Amino acid sequence: MGNCIICGTPVDGEICESHEEDAVFEFRGDSPSQLVPGRYYRGTVDGYADFGVFVDIGDHVTGLLHRSELDRRLESLEWEPGDGAYVQVLDVRENGNVDLGWSIRQDEREFRGSLVQTADGEYRPEDYHDEDDGEAESAETEAEVGAAEADAVEDDTDAREASAATNGSGTAESSGSTDTAGSATDSPSGSKPSPSAVATAKTTTPTTATESETEAALKRTTVDAIEDQVGTVVRLEGEITGIRQTSGPTVFELRDETGTVECAAFEEAGVRAYPTVELDDAVALEGEVERHHGELQVETESLEVLEDDEREEVLDRLEAAIEEEARPAIVEFLAEDAAVEAVGDEIIDAATAIRRAVMEARPIVVRHGATADGYVAGAAIERAVLPLIREKHTREDAEYHYFERRPLDGRVYGMDAATGDVTSMLEARDRHGEQLPLVVLVDVGSTVESVDGYELLSLYDAEALVIDDSRADEAVAEAVSTGVVPSLADADVERLTSTVLAANVAAHVNDEVRADLEHLPAVSYWEGAPQAYLDLATEAGYDETAVTERREAVALEAYYQSYKDKRELVIDLLFDDDGDLAAHVSGQFRAKLETELETARENLTIRGLEGVTITVLDTAAFTHRYNFPTTTLLLDALHRSERSRADPPFVTLGVGTDELHVRATEPVNVRDLGAAIEEAAPDAGVRVVGGRDGHVEFLAGEREAVQEAAIEALGELLG
Structure with a gap:
């Protein structure tokens, strides 16, 4: 007490x-x-x-x-x-x-x-009182005593050898063979060695040729086997995939055919150990397996860069293992869907590229739209990748280093986003020795406006792939390594979402999480979800109410801090929620949306032209620009609620300060619409962003001319 x-x-x-x-x-x-x-x-x-x-x-x-x-x-x-x-x-x-x-x-x-x-x-x-301090002092004292005893024995040995030479009792060969250890253990009288002789044997005997050969013959082990070898010196062969200098040791990340492990090498505090070793070098490393802060780590004793045949042997072994493991062994889509089957090969290629990145210890950056579909699609990829990263990397925080979701405002991967990604990846390479990432574009980036961004990535040999349900441009297929874009395969994309595509990719990235993904396609549909995906969600335990609440909850949360991934919150909503959280957030979504819809309906202008009913909303004057919902989400909801009031074709046109968005019951090619507006209003600075499914931007001073030109053009295009 x-x-x-x-x-x-x-x-x-x-x-x-x-x-x-x-x-x-x-x-x-x-x-x-x-x-x-x-x-x-x-x-x-x-x-x-x-x-x-x-x-x-x-x-x-x-x-x-x-x-x-x-x-x-x-x-x-x-x-x-x-x-x-x-x-x-x-x-x-x-x-x-x-x-x-x-x-x-x-x-x-x-x-x-x-x-x-x-x-x-x-x-x-x-x-x-730290017991370690006492042990250190005791060890130091014992070392001093041992050194003194060793000196005494050495003096005694020298004297005996000199005496033997003087008295002719032994030849030079015999005196050379009777070293301290030998005389102690091989005494003709069979007497036990003295303590001082034992001390000499332990402290002064040089390493013999036999011992060196034993060390050189240390057999190679693999990263997945070292967990059971803590405290043992092992030999690993693989590729250096990361180099990080800390205030103490240099930490090398080594990858072999089974996984990656961090290997600490100490020169002196803050000084780079093995300065000639670089990223992508094939090496042979020997060291003792330890647990450092709960994580497996190898304390490096030797590190050799392999050249020529030895290097090729290691790299060939790694490539063979990756080729065998990276490509999904079984191809099975979540449900029957002609649009998905049209890009079946591309889905497998995308899954293979993602699995390869994990195995090669390359970071994966997922860029997705800040919409419900974008967030759910990005979360599907995340759900599949994180367990693989935890399996392949020994460090506890690997999932934060090797996977990141970065929401993207809009559906174009432009120079602004690409420059940010390049800056981040170069900083990570220079400061932390990380490899260049695989950039995965989901629900964005399938139109020609994104090509400049891809070209910037390619200048640094950073790989990119696209998963998108939009009507895409052929130029994108040439700019990225893989494009999961059904429109380029002439598939019908009217009843398709990016989540459907991403969930199918994710199921082939990691088959063990397939059951976690089955309800996600249904979550991504605001209306008209194919029955196959509704049935899949029901079988997974998500009825229509559960699906709707999760979609609405994600849509609301996607709006707030749209530049952040909100990993834990999205996981709770989509995977771990018993329904209470989704129901609560969904209630907020409906209340906020209905308030804005009431205001919008009161301020609609209805125009009839060439048999086309066009409702026009001045989004600059009659929406709260910086409050939920976004203009695009509001127009989507407004169009769904109002189109039943008139015979098709029916158009909802949102005209803001310098942007024009169109929703229609019949497909509208926004590029054609933009061209018609530009012809009628040549001084309006018209440009189309986001391709055929995008929107029109213009100079604010030409707003009235653009609006009238758009109404005339829609009448001609749909009449």
């Missing part, structure tokens, strides 16, 4: 429960499970990632301070690797991951007390 260091209350230990958050702890344990959630700990910055900061808590545990926990932008932190930091432990997960929180107190003087926490309990700093 002790007393709380802050209030003096009698407690079992050194601090009462009510004052645990007033003290800072120095952690001397060896397992995350020994941490106490709610307590503040002194740590050391280990490194940065896009999603937060890794902080070492003591010598054996690392936690993640997620950027969402910071009270400032991640980029504004002035911490460098090795700097001290004070953090709060929020949670210790079952898998050992430690979630950290921000501490506004970043100086020990700002806490009311400090304690040392071990696996057994907490101690006042003045009462704590």
